[in-house]
Amino acid sequence: MTAGPVLDVEGITKRFGGLTANEDVSFTVNQGEILSIIGPNGAGKSTLFNCITGFYRPDAGKVLFRGKDITTASAHKICKLGIARTFQIVQVISDMTVLENVMTGTFLRTYDRKKVREKAGEILRFAGLYEKRDFLGTNITIADKKRLEVAMALGTEPTLLMLDEAMAGLTPVELREMIGLLRKVRENGVTLVIVEHVMEAVMQLSDRVVVINSGRKIVEGAPADVVRNPEVIQAYLGDRYNAGN
Amino acid sequence: MSEQLLAQLINGLLIGCMYSLIAIGLTMIWGVMNIVNFAHADFLMIGMFTSFWLYTLYGVDPLLSIPVCGVLLFLLGWIIYKFVVSKVMTGPALAQVVVTFGVSIFIANAAVFLWSPDFRMIEKPLLQGSWIMGPVRLSIPKAVASIGSIAITLALFLFLRKTKTGKAILAVEMNRSSALLMGINTERVNALSFAIGSSLVGIAGAFLSMYYYIYPQVGGTFGLLSFCIVALGGFGSIEGAFIAGILIGIVQTLGGYYFDPAYKYAIVFALYLVTVWIRPQGLMGW
């Protein structure tokens, strides 16, 4: 494995017309860690996410994946290199079975149908979805779809897994299960970057947290430190707690 | 500018105005429901035949048939929506694409069956002949049809902006689920838009019957042309369709004049393919 960080984001800037969604955002992700990107709605988290995964092309800055410049690589090539992603609005293939959904992912590394099927089965067991392997994608619950999306991403054998709000809308039980699943994913050597709103998950999972506000990175650090940071409280948590109380 | 070119430009402009009128109904349906009415130009044919039979059987001038066509096609549109199109709105994508194709084939061939595939014309409409202004011959029915087309586009524009129903239609066009949340009856809006879109093309049919051949397959060419216009103008954009209609009329006329008349439609279709390649959202769309 290459030395140095898995992902190195250097000075990403992305504009849409007159609106600057990301300005000069930099951070690194180390091998085997779980990094969370948080920030209030509209802060530019998803834009950043899409710039890294090749869905948007940044106007300035660089993205290095294991030392290789992927700033201008297309999304499917980035996946092939080893960065898998999920979507904010959950996306599974609705007229395929759960197993076939995962197989679509595992086909990335081999043509061999038998191997693909076995591998997909393993991943489904790992994700706790094996019992539902013959259900159609459209017929499972949102929580199962979110799990399935993670399983599909794992099928592509990523080095780095990027999750866009994988916890949103889950019940407390489902949330615990998802956190458990992601921990297992990390134990298997996959590095994780999660964009998340659910603070409970962020606090439990993250090694480090990057806070984005108005398109800029304002703070980076351990979760416990970040939540005590006055700037963060004002920009993000403050709003929320004030509104809540 | 040579006189020939001027004459061609004016001719293209007149044809283009008619295209605009045909296309705005289509773009409205498309924008509101995200459904392409492939039978749109067959509704045009029904409008033309309505005008033709009213003239042939009862001596009614096409000018007077305009409101009749408008009302008749409004009803036809409503019926087709209720009994056919609404059934596929939640169905698979393929069904949504092909359903109106079925309507189109059915209507066009029912017309062949009922009235034979012959070409017909309205022999002596009230409006005929041309004004000769220097080098330019201005066909009177075409000119009147163009003015009518502009007037109707404006009326539709005002209807959508100023009336409550019109605003509801625009709201659904912008965001269906929010409109539903705000208590707009989207099903009714669908039916209404489909009916209004059909009504507009029926009116276009009455205008067109004053100077164009009337035959069951007349929809074929006009249909594809109006899709190109809608795509060019930006899907769902009425002002876009209006401008694109005129543009296509001019491109077609000049292309036919300078290149080869047999290829005038091919040029338009090629223009369409280039447009969706470079700007899938259309010239004026977002």
Next chain:
Amino acid sequence: MKKPTVLQAVFYAALLAALLAFPLVVKGTFPTHVMIMVFLFAMMGVAWNILGGYAAMFSFGQAAFFGIGAYTSTILLMNYNVNPWIGLVAGGVLAALMGAAIGIPCSNLRGHYFAIASIAFAEIVRIHFNNWKFVAAAEGLSLPLLPDSLKNFMFHSSKAPYYYIILVFLLLSVLICWYISTNRMGFYLRAIKESHELAKGMGISFVRYRLYAIMISAFLTAMAGTFYAQYILYIDPESVLILPISVQVVLVAMLGGAGTIIGPVIGAAILLPLSEITRVWLGYKGTGVDMMIYGALIMVISAYQPQGVWGYLTSIRRRAK
């Protein structure tokens, strides 16, 4: 993959035997002709299905590929004395290249947008052939009559050889479709059908796989075109390049069940006899009637049974389990 049961194996073997025996047992040329048309359109339906059924690229322009196939082999035979079998491959390759040429500008188009673009493309081809002196424009081409032989791809004394050739073509198409659907490409096309975003996120180059699908579909459809030219021995733009051919292909696939391997075959088996018989039965008096029935069928299927016959049977079976 599931192994077929003994009962299924027996059924398919019996079906194949019946199909092989058909022209020997049934007298008269008309039934054989109808069967040939069934196989021809079944083949085109299968080819369409790779595009429309699996990847949701609803092409209404298959007639362009059909016509290119028919014209390429015919022109090669007439002007350059090239064997029709080589012409068949050349037509397929040319159609695949045309498919790629149209596929690239349309690589982001979905649903209605793709459908309209495909019609526009096919119409350009039709208009061009109607005016192209090199291919005799609207006059059309009559194929030179060669002695009966498989090598010449021409048989005057009996329709049976045509029957077997197109049956083999159909089986080949079904085999290709089956292979695609059970392997990587089939999975990828279905992912692309769901959403381009999702496909990209799973490492799938949707542009490339869509191109593959168009090219394969175009190749097979062009093969059908060459067959048609060798069978009818006369082609003109208004018989091989027109929209109704494209529509019939879509209808065949949809009636049987889009996105299933066997669906288009079932669709053709129902539709083509219906259309050939109404045409003969009603003759010129019935101008438009067969197409009216088509139109009505399309409306009814899309509104009430969009999964097609095969899709319906599968859903019943699933419920029964």
